[in-house]
């Protein structure tokens with residue numbers, strides 16, 4: 001194990017993959033912790049337990065190096081906020097920058113309502129729905145995705161985090177399965193696909209070759225899904241309810257223009273992420 005790790009670290013450096021990824025994989029697949037890896041104190045251990053065979057572990061790392069498979073897919077898990085979530089190649093790996101969307105929802109000025117409904121449109125792993133469920137303990141959370149693979153993972157994650165009784169999952173297209181919530185929704189939160197189709201092949205191979213196209217492709221200008229959510233949300237949101245999405249750098253001005261033109265929104269604002277990139281748009285239903 002010691003020698004293999006040394007060789008694999010060298011491989012990672014040569015192929016411009018962060019060496020931390022190997023140690024993260026080892027922590028997930030073996031009974032090794034960050035300190036013993038950093039100090040290499042496991043060198044003298046007689047036995048290291050693995051979740052798989054050693055040849056299988058080597059094969060996983062080969063897939064990382066040769067095929068550029070994201071390490072989270074190899075381990076089958078990722079961390080997001082305080083959750084450890086299951087992931088598979090059918091679902092987008094939730095990104096650290098998306099974590100902030102939950103704080104933005106929490107800090108929004110919300111109408112008082114005892115029976116509040118929140119929706120996560122395009123739930124993927126269920127990450128945002130789970131974050132909303134813990135942030136709004138009295139609310140009912142509704143999570144929609146048109147991908148059956150994603151929904152299956154999202155339901156598993158709700159079970160794993162013991163939040164399954166707080167979230168209802170729906171298979172369908174954006175608001176389509178939620179007609180019973182017309183005029184009742186306190187908050188719509190969504191991280192929809194927003195990459196312009198032409199830009200997809202320029203993304204890192206980890207993303208373009210391995211993450212689901214449905215989760216990435218935002219149409220010609222990247223704004224197809226966002227445009228749809230601008231037009232459709234007013235029918236569902238209560239007065240004072242929030243419309244909150246994640247977007248790509250450079251899309252903010254267009255999104256603000258669409259919301260303004262639609263006419264049912266007020267207090268429209270662009271919010272930056274922790275790297276100071278314009279990442280979110282928040283608006284309130286008039």
Ligand SMILES: C[S@@+](CC[C@H](N)C(=O)[O-])C[C@H]1O[C@@H](n2cnc3c(N)ncnc32)[C@H](O)[C@@H]1O
Nearest residue numbers: 094122123124145146147173174191192193215
């Ligand atoms: C960028 S991913 C976001 C996943 C997750 N919310 C997150 O933040 O990690 C977009 C999600 O929208 C879903 N999606 C794409 N088109 C959709 C549609 N027309 N209706 C519902 N969901 C859709 C995809 O399957 C994918 O899970």
